[in-house]
Amino acid sequence: DAGVTQSPTHLIKTRGQQVTLRCSPKSGHDTVSWYQQALGQGPQFIFQYYEEEERQRGNFPDRFSGHQFPNYSSELNVNALLLGDSALYLCASRARGDGGEQYFGPGTRLTVT
């Protein structure tokens, strides 16, 4: 049973550039959420997708956008990167109707220089 997968594992970008991160949910899950985790902090909710639409959004600027595909996989796009965007980006999946438990992928570590 494949868990949540994310790519790439690590990424180094320069300020002002754009980045796309990818996530495939756990088998049987149709809902994907994205979180940002800065060093020493708990993960912060960015947004959640199901049925290919953004359903809920946290306190993140419009530079952060996403997409969900018919196979439930998802992308996170960040434009005009800032140094403060350096963080671990985590994808979590769940099945709607479950008790709320979400399962996380290994994350993408983004460094902005």
Added chain:
Amino acid sequence: RKEVEQDPGPFNVPEGATVAFNCTYSNSASQSFFWYRQDCRKEPKLLMSVYSSGNEDGRFTAQLNRASQYISLLIRDSKLSDSATYLCVVLGSGAGSYQLTFGKGTKLSVIP
């Protein structure tokens, strides 16, 4: 007041000790509660859900006090492998029902 607050620790305990972590949350309408475990530079992993009646899973016991908006995790007979950061997590209600809100985590080091 922060939405989910935890003592950051670190908690340094000897093997075999019992250790307790506490957490408070601000949204009284929250419906679901969890403890996640996160190893260094790894993703959070679900440790256990927390129910109003309290629940136990082996050496781990979780309790919820809705009146005080307080969640606890008790680890008995600590093992070296329990060393990790423990994250208190609340699932929002209503419009925020799909959003997990995390505390900053409590770091545990179990010492031989």
